[in-house]
Amino acid sequence: MNKSQIKTKLTQHGHRPTASRLEVVDALLTYHGHMTADDLFEKMRDGGSNVGRMTVFRTLDLLAEIGVVRPTYGGSGAAHFVLLEDGHHHHLVCMRCSTTVEFAECSFADELSQQLANQFKFRIEGHMLEIYGVCESCQ
Amino acid sequence: MNKSQIKTKLTQHGHRPTASRLEVVDALLTYHGHMTADDLFEKMRDGGSNVGRMTVFRTLDLLAEIGVVRPTYGGSGAAHFVLLEDGHHHHLVCMRCSTTVEFAECSFADELSQQLANQFKFRIEGHMLEIYGVCESCQ
DNA sequence: CCCAAATTGATATAAAATACCAGTATGGCT
DNA sequence: AGCCATACTGGTATTTTATATCAATTTGGG
Numbered sequence: 001m002n003k004s005q006i007k008t009k010l011t012q013h014g015h016r017p018t019a020s021r022l023e024v025v026d027a028l029l030t031y032h033g034h035m036t037a038d039d040l041f042e043k044m045r046d047g048g049s050n051v052g053r054m055t056v057f058r059t060l061d062l063l064a065e066i067g068v069v070r071p072t073y074g075g076s077g078a079a080h081f082v083l084l085e086d087g088h089h090h091h092l093v094c095m096r097c098s099t100t101v102e103f104a105e106c107s108f109a110d111e112l113s114q115q116l117a118n119q120f121k122f123r124i125e126g127h128m129l130e131i132y133g134v135c136e137s138c139q
Numbered sequence: 140m141n142k143s144q145i146k147t148k149l150t151q152h153g154h155r156p157t158a159s160r161l162e163v164v165d166a167l168l169t170y171h172g173h174m175t176a177d178d179l180f181e182k183m184r185d186g187g188s189n190v191g192r193m194t195v196f197r198t199l200d201l202l203a204e205i206g207v208v209r210p211t212y213g214g215s216g217a218a219h220f221v222l223l224e225d226g227h228h229h230h231l232v233c234m235r236c237s238t239t240v241e242f243a244e245c246s247f248a249d250e251l252s253q254q255l256a257n258q259f260k261f262r263i264e265g266h267m268l269e270i271y272g273v274c275e276s277c278q
Numbered sequence: 279c280c281c282a283a284a285t286t287g288a289t290a291t292a293a294a295a296t297a298c299c300a301g302t303a304t305g306g307c308t
Numbered sequence: 309a310g311c312c313a314t315a316c317t318g319g320t321a322t323t324t325t326a327t328a329t330c331a332a333t334t335t336g337g338g
Contacts, residue, residue: 016303016304016305018303018304019303036294037294037295038293038294054296057294057295057296077292077293077294078293078294078295079294079295
């Protein structure tokens with residue numbers, strides 16, 4: 001998912017692709033997610049941006065609402081946001097040190113998606129597969 | 140995963156299955172997860188328990204470390220803990236209102252697990268599949 | 279039974295998220 | 309183009325959530 005696709009998605013959902021919001025999107029794409037709202041805010045500020053902290057929080061919430069990012073809990077007391085490229089994201093996370101590595105392979109089947117959509121009357125838009133384990137250095 | 144299995148798992152990892160910890164486990168099993176640490180603490184307190192807030196937090200962290208529960212972010216500012224029955228958990232969550240429904244079907248393949256374990260040198264112990272969408276009443 | 283080590287829980291502190299609100303920018307409208 | 313209602317912004321204050329600290333207590337091995 002690139003910037004212009006996200007911009008379109010904002011518009012489609014009735015939200016304005018304002019300069020501030022697009023700065024947040026740029027920062028997300030640059031740092032490739034997996035950061036807390038405050039981390040992102042600080043990176044942006046350090047990079048010369050004037051976007052306020054509140055706007056970063058609100059924009060991330062908004063992006064979560066339209067399926068661009070998804071908050072996860074890394075065990076650090078703050079939500080981490082991951083970018084849902086093409087609507088999904090998969091990673092391996094260490095149960096001890098929270099080290100996280102992403103991977104592309106996905107075994108989520110279309111038929112399961114369809115079945116769940118029918119059964120629970122949800123419109124399905126994406127998914128995240130999070131695998132837990134213990135990394136090499138924590139074993 | 141029942142109480143005695145969790146008790147065994149605590150011992151195996153070198154932790155004591157103390158009365159306080161087992162009270163937390165009982166509460167988790169009773170309310171079937173999907174609660175914040177404070178929610179659980181209050182339920183326990185209301186139920187007559189004298190276990191302290193800190194112990195609830197610490198026990199949940201401990202249980203997360205040994206793979207019994209997993210924190211997720213429900214968009215409420217606090218981590219929600221889900222019980223990983225048999226090491227895994229699958230649910231559908233609404234991107235608008237955060238309504239969550241669980242389901243049993245799982246398409247996570249053993250071969251993918253093996254492949255990831257080899258590739259990243261992780262010892263894999265469980266997973267969570269979180270599917271995003273919009274629920275019937277939010278559509 | 280005793281002791282070292284683990285655990286507990288109250289309080290204090292820090293960190294994260296939200297509420298609020300006045301000011302600003304935006305898009306639709308004439 | 310200019311006006312207006314509405315969306316958005318960003319600072320500060322507040323609330324909520326999580327962690328650190330530490331004395332007291334409990335636990336299991338010897």
